[in-house]
Amino acid sequence: MNLDELFQYLQTPRKIALLTHVRPDGDAIGSALAMKMYLEKKGHTAHVIAPDDFPDFLDWMPQSNQVHVHLRNRKTCFAILTQMECIFFLDFNAMKRIELLGEDVQKLYQPFVSVMIDHHREPDNFTKYRLWDDTASSTAELVYTFIQMAGDLQLLDKDMAACLYAGMALDTGVFQYSNTTPKVHQIAGALMEYGLQVDTIHNALYNQYGENRLRFIGYLLTQKMQIIPEYRTAYMSITMKEAEQFSLSIGDKEGIVNIPLAMRDVDIAVLFTEDKDKIKISFRSKGEVNVEAFSRRFYNGGGHKNASGGSSRLSLEETERNLQVHLAAYFSGPDVSE
Numbered sequence: 001m002n003l004d005e006l007f008q009y010l011q012t013p014r015k016i017a018l019l020t021h022v023r024p025d026g027d028a029i030g031s032a033l034a035m036k037m038y039l040e041k042k043g044h045t046a047h048v049i050a051p052d053d054f055p056d057f058l059d060w061m062p063q064s065n066q067v068h069v070h071l072r073n074r075k076t077c078f079a080i081l082t083q084m085e086c087i088f089f090l091d092f093n094a095m096k097r098i099e100l101l102g103e104d105v106q107k108l109y110q111p112f113v114s115v116m117i118d119h120h121r122e123p124d125n126f127t128k129y130r131l132w133d134d135t136a137s138s139t140a141e142l143v144y145t146f147i148q149m150a151g152d153l154q155l156l157d158k159d160m161a162a163c164l165y166a167g168m169a170l171d172t173g174v175f176q177y178s179n180t181t182p183k184v185h186q187i188a189g190a191l192m193e194y195g196l197q198v199d200t201i202h203n204a205l206y207n208q209y210g211e212n213r214l215r216f217i218g219y220l221l222t223q224k225m226q227i228i229p230e231y232r233t234a235y236m237s238i239t240m241k242e243a244e245q246f247s248l249s250i251g252d253k254e255g256i257v258n259i260p261l262a263m264r265d266v267d268i269a270v271l272f273t274e275d276k277d278k279i280k281i282s283f284r285s286k287g288e289v290n291v292e293a294f295s296r297r298f299y300n301g302g303g304h305k306n307a308s309g310g311s312s313r314l315s316l317e318e319t320e321r322n323l324q325v326h327l328a329a330y331f332s333g334p335d336v337s338e
């Protein structure tokens with residue numbers, strides 16, 4: 001899409017909100033913070049609003065203490081939103097992905113210019129402008145591209161580079177998933193030129209386990225993991241009670257879904273996480289197995305071919321039991337009613 005009109009609009013100082021999806025990950029927060037710093041350098045006023053808390057292991061990101069959390073400060077966030085002329089939607093492409101924050105956005109009376117920057121499949125059409133590419137590794141990559149297209153790469157600095165590098169690293173599994181393109185390495189290299197210590201960033205992102213978390217993973221793998229050999233699928237579940245017993249915080253569940261893919265005979269990994277009113281479900285896959293289509297068809301979900309999410313309103317037991325039924329339907333062929 002031609003973004004020149006938007007770049008023209010951004011030649012004048014604007015009041016801009018940067019919104020990320022629920023349970024924001026490193027790509028969402030890194031992209032939003034880098035975008036905030038960029039827009040402020042351009043003379044704009046920018047506020048990052050996340051629907052709920054991001055994990056502690058992102059606290060090192062520059063300006064992470066300036067993220068407004070809607071769930072905890074709904075009034076403040078709404079007051080900010082009512083002042084805005086422009087809203088960026090970062091790392092998501094459907095209003096339902098920001099839940100209550102989306103309801104507040106839809107209540108706004110003032111007109112605002114809307115921009116989506118995203119890399120998830122099947123975007124809803126709710127913004128005036130979009131930089132959308134589902135072959136991009138991450139929203140961080142697209143934020144870099146956005147700044148490049150605007151002709152502003154000279155405004156990049158070490159803090160912005162660190163946020164974007166971290167977003168790309170997290171969404172590519174540290175440059176190992178199939179979304180790791182030559183362009184990803186080129187941009188990562190360009191970002192490193194700002195003096196990034198990649199080992200320091202890696203330690204900050206990954207080597208942050210508490211003893212409880214590592215022991216919990218041991219418990220999950222020995223006591224909870226189930227394997228369905230005919231569908232090369234492994235699944236695990238985390239109940240609210242277990243999360244409490246092991247004192248898990250938000251970030252502690254991150255990445256766990258990937259672990260069963262380390263097995264030679266497993267192509268699909270599923271993690272069910274019990275929440276107050278629903279079961280949250282994460283899917284990961286290898287190669288050509290498309291868990292995005294699977295989660296979209298059976299779990300009101302979406303995301304990427306090899307990494308997607310969804311949910312279920314059934315009990316945890318029923319949800320687990322249904323998995324095998326859905327896998328059978330999925331592998332028997334496409335739904336002809338679609």
Ligand SMILES: [Mn+2]
Nearest residue numbers: 027091138139
């Ligand atoms: Mn992302």
